[in-house]
Amino acid sequence: MTKEELKAALEKAFPGLVPASQAVGDYLTLRLPDAAQLLPVVTCLKETLGFEYLDMVTATDWLGPVNLDGFIREPNFNVFLPEGATAQAEAPKKTAGVEYRDAIELVWCLSNLKGRIKVFLKLDLPRGGGKAPSLVGHYKAADWQERELFDLFGVRFDGHPNLVKILTPDFTVGHPLRKDYVHQKDRFD
Amino acid sequence: MSSTQPLPHGLKSDQLFVNLGPQHPSTHGVLRVGLTIEGEIVVKAVPDVGYLHRGTEKLAELRGYPQCVVISDRWDYLSAMNNNLMFCLAAEKLLKVEVPERAQHLRVVMCELNRIASHLLFFGTYGIDLGAFTAFLHAFREREMVLDLFEMSCGARLTYNYIRLGGVMKDVDAAWLAKCREFIEFFKPRLKEYDDLLSFNPIFLDRTKGVGRISAKQAVAWALSGPNLRGSGVSYDARKFEPYCGYEKYDFEVPVGKDGDCWDRYYCRVLEMHQSVRIIEAALGMMAEGPVMGKGVAKVPKPPPGEAYAHVEGARGDLGCHLVADGNASPYRMHIRAPSFINLAILQEMLVGERMSDVIAILGSIDIVLGEVDR
Numbered sequence: 001m002t003k004e005e006l007k008a009a010l011e012k013a014f015p016g017l018v019p020a021s022q023a024v025g026d027y028l029t030l031r032l033p034d035a036a037q038l039l040p041v042v043t044c045l046k047e048t049l050g051f052e053y054l055d056m057v058t059a060t061d062w063l064g065p066v067n068l069d070g071f072i073r074e075p076n077f078n079v080f081l082p083e084g085a086t087a088q089a090e091a092p093k094k095t096a097g098v099e100y101r102d103a104i105e106l107v108w109c110l111s112n113l114k115g116r117i118k119v120f121l122k123l124d125l126p127r128g129g130g131k132a133p134s135l136v137g138h139y140k141a142a143d144w145q146e147r148e149l150f151d152l153f154g155v156r157f158d159g160h161p162n163l164v165k166i167l168t169p170d171f172t173v174g175h176p177l178r179k180d181y182v183h184q185k186d187r188f189d
Numbered sequence: 190m191s192s193t194q195p196l197p198h199g200l201k202s203d204q205l206f207v208n209l210g211p212q213h214p215s216t217h218g219v220l221r222v223g224l225t226i227e228g229e230i231v232v233k234a235v236p237d238v239g240y241l242h243r244g245t246e247k248l249a250e251l252r253g254y255p256q257c258v259v260i261s262d263r264w265d266y267l268s269a270m271n272n273n274l275m276f277c278l279a280a281e282k283l284l285k286v287e288v289p290e291r292a293q294h295l296r297v298v299m300c301e302l303n304r305i306a307s308h309l310l311f312f313g314t315y316g317i318d319l320g321a322f323t324a325f326l327h328a329f330r331e332r333e334m335v336l337d338l339f340e341m342s343c344g345a346r347l348t349y350n351y352i353r354l355g356g357v358m359k360d361v362d363a364a365w366l367a368k369c370r371e372f373i374e375f376f377k378p379r380l381k382e383y384d385d386l387l388s389f390n391p392i393f394l395d396r397t398k399g400v401g402r403i404s405a406k407q408a409v410a411w412a413l414s415g416p417n418l419r420g421s422g423v424s425y426d427a428r429k430f431e432p433y434c435g436y437e438k439y440d441f442e443v444p445v446g447k448d449g450d451c452w453d454r455y456y457c458r459v460l461e462m463h464q465s466v467r468i469i470e471a472a473l474g475m476m477a478e479g480p481v482m483g484k485g486v487a488k489v490p491k492p493p494p495g496e497a498y499a500h501v502e503g504a505r506g507d508l509g510c511h512l513v514a515d516g517n518a519s520p521y522r523m524h525i526r527a528p529s530f531i532n533l534a535i536l537q538e539m540l541v542g543e544r545m546s547d548v549i550a551i552l553g554s555i556d557i558v559l560g561e562v563d564r
Contacts (some may be wrong), residue, residue, distance in 0.1 A: 012230070025282055025497045026510070030366045052409050053425075058524040060513050065521075095516035098494045104516070107511065109526075113425045120498070141412030142349070144534040151245075167239040167563060176247050177522075 001115040003028045009049065010119075014041055020122045021099065029120040036117070036131050038123060042138055045110055045119065045130035053096050055109040055118065057146060061181040063127065064100045066091035069179040072189060102127050104178075105152055108135070127156060127178075134160040144187070152177040204232065205564035207545070211240050215318050215549045218559030222536065222552070226545050234540035234548075235427045237531060249523040254280050254490050256522065262348035265561040267310055267503035268270060270296075270303035270339075273352035278433055278499035279510040280354055281483075283492035292356035297352060297472045298369070299342070300434075300501070301465040305376070306335040307504035308458045308465075311556045315455060316387050318553040319396045324387045327532060331379055333355070334372050341365050354490060355483035368472065373466055380463055388459055397452035401539060401551035404449060411535040414528045415506025416457040417555060421449030427502040436473070439468050453553035489518050505529050505556060529561040557560040 007028055009128060010017055016033040025028040032038055045051040068091055094100060103124040112119050125132060134157035135142035146157045147166040154175035157163060171183045196202060219240035225233040245264065249257045261276040262269040274296055281288065288296075298390040313328030336346045342361050343351040350357050361369075387393050403413070408421040418425055426443045428436040444460035446453025493515040500509035506528025513522040532555050540548060 010529040022494075022496055025499075054412050055507070056511065056524070056526045058511050058526075065515075065517070068248065068251070069252060073316045092515075092517040092519055092521075093331075095494060100437060100514045103264060104481075109432075109509075109511075111429075113423065116430055139412065139537070140410045141531055141534065148530075165239075165544065169239070169242075176244055181247075 001112065003117065006049065006117060006119060010044070013044055013159045013183070017041065017073075020120075023120070024109075024120045025122050027109075027118050029122060032121060032123040033071065034052050034149065035123060035125070035130070037123070039133050039138075042108075042110070044134060046138055050115060051110040051119065053111040053113050054141045054145075055111045056107075057109075057135070057142060057149060058107045059149050059155060060107065061153065062099065062101050062103050062105055062178045066093055067182060070176065070179075070183055072183055075133055081126075084110065104130075104155060106132055106149070106155065117189045129156075131156045131158045131159050134163075136160055151175070154178065191462050192197045193423060204261045207452070209366060209548065211237075215553065216315065217553075217557060218562075219557055220533075220552075220557070220562070222364065222540075222548075224540070224545070224548065229404050229544050229546070231423075231540050231543050231545060231548065236536045238530070238559075239532065240561050241559045243564065245564050246523050251519055253518050254284075255488075255490070259348075259350050259517050259525065262350055263461045263560060264527065264564055265307075265505060265508070265529065265558045266347055266556050268300075268307040269347065269349050270299045270352060271283060271342065271508060273349065273502055274300055274434070275499060275501045275503070275510050276282065277352050277354055278501065279497050279512045280490070280495035282488065282499055283495055283512060283514050284354065286355045286486055287545065288356055288434075288483050289391070289480045291360070291476060292481045294472045295357050295361065296333040296352055296434050297436070297439070298347075298469055299339075299357075301468045302335050302338060302369075302422060304465050304504045305462050306332050308462050309335075311458055312383060312387070312455075313507065315553045315556075316393075318549050319393060319460050321387060321393060323475060324383070327379070327382065327386065328343070331376055333374070338369055338372060342369065351389045352483070355486035360481045361425075366476075367427060368520065369469070370397070373473075375448065378468060380459070380466075388397055394452065396547075396550055397455060399450050400526060400547045401451045401543060401554060403535065403539060407535070407538075408449065410537070411531070411537060413506070413530070413532050415503070417506065417532050419443065420446035420454035420457045422447055423508045425507075425508075427500050431500070433499070433501060435466075435484050436546050440470050441468050442512070451550050454554045454556075461502070491516060491518050500526065503528060505558065507562065525564060527561045527564060529557040529559075533562055 017030045020031040042157040106123045108121040149155045151165045203312040207224040211219040221237040223235040259273040309328040309332040313325035316324035406420045408418045441464045497512045509526030515521040
């Protein structure tokens with residue numbers, strides 16, 4: 001199966017699917033119009049198109065450049081300089097033309113192992129809330145990866161059997177990979 | 190044995206909670222598994238990870254791209270070359286840099302040497318997990334030679350930072366190539382020795398054959414990768430799926446297992462070492478003089494806005510990097526598809542119904558590196 005054939009098959013079955021404005025490299029990247037479309041699209045990919053392997057679930061917070069208060073140290077990369085010395089690196093700035101928005105973009109990567117093809121699905125969720133359906137029913141591999149996103153981004157997955165923190169300690173307040181995360185001082189600082 | 194089964198003399202049985210780790214030699218780091226056992230049988234297993242979480246994906250958002258290569262060493266520190274390569278491939282896709290021929294060959298040689306070193310560590314420690322100490326000494330003798338080679342080429346023995354954006358840090362000299370060939374010649378007969386020593390040792394076979402079976406369907410559902418997936422008979426290897434660094438030019442096989450038990454996963458790794466030797470020999474033969482660093486890589490690279498995904502076949506599985514750039518000197522978002530993390534999740538399902546004494550055998554056969562699980 002080639003990229004074009006896959007694209008045509010998916011767009012015929014789901015007219016709402018559009019190519020994402022920012023594709024992941026050369027891979028076929030499609031944007032889902034809303035969260036309700038995810039399960040039908042994934043079911044179709046898995047059952048009829050042979051995408052049995054959930055490669056990866058990830059997310060990007062598109063709020064804007066990262067808040068420097070989210071880091072424990074000053075952005076002073078030269079460890080030989082004393083704490084509080086002038087930052088040597090420039091803080092990330094907004095670039096014109098990049099679609100910053102109030103959304104967390106979820107990215108799923110599915111593979112067809114026999115057909116040697118990958119497809120990326122993207123879905124925007126509002127940063128304030130919004131839920132995505134869980135893929136645990138389709139792919140067991142989604143279990144821990146969705147827990148990771150819940151932990152680091154605060155994304156909630158509907159239908160996940162055990163949506164609890166996985167990587168950060170119990171006392172961590174907030175979701176560290178959100179761009180507006182502010183580090184709360186704890187006894188380890 | 191179930192608790193409803195009547196016991197003699199009016200005795201009662203009950204479930205027992207056993208805490209395995211986080212400080213336990215066989216967990217290879219800081220992994221905790223909460224086991225509920227009934228008699229000798231595990232009825233529930235809850236792996237608990239995160240003890241080594243350093244937030245490297247967040248750190249990368251304030252580090253330049255060359256600094257992220259340094260971070261990448263710290264995920265899977267047993268095959269740091271593959272980690273370097275995975276990040277560099279993703280960043281090179283964003284920067285649109287061409288990597289020269291000699292650097293490609295050097296990358297392949299280094300990654301395959303690192304795969305051998307990593308599998309040797311697995312081979313040795315897996316023996317120890319199951320009570321065979323001798324194999325460990327043999328494995329570490331050979332691993333030491335690989336680490337010496339790395340030390341000669343880049344000065345480091347564990348966290349190399351050798352593969353850089355656009356190529357490799359430094360060319361190797363004739364003495365290095367001679368020493369590498371010497372190692373290959375020394376190593377080839379050792380593989381036969383390993384089989385005699387451990388692979389077909391009857392006690393080892395008893396401990397691993399038929400233990401911790403994963404069916405092909407289960408392995409795909411849990412998205413296992415690397416020898417864990419291939420041990421179950423699914424032939425998926427990133428080097429064949431989407432060849433990188435010119436892997437399509439090399440003639441090698443992808444060993445697969447049949448039953449998906451601990452022994453198959455173990456033996457897949459041993460066979461992979463045979464294939465790595467083949468690849469290294471071919472790469473050394475093809476290597477021609479030339480530059481080892483591509484042109485046009487800035488000291489502080491600022492890739493144009495875009496997204497890239499690159500994946501390599503690491504020692505533990507399909508190692509991927511999803512990079513988002515927004516025109517700044519540091520990545521806007523970096524996500525690592527960590528094979529150890531994804532491979533480990535299956536533990537909660539596959540340990541159920543196994544014997545308590547087999548838990549270590551199964552855990553060892555998954556071959557995790559906690560630095561990569563927690564990132």
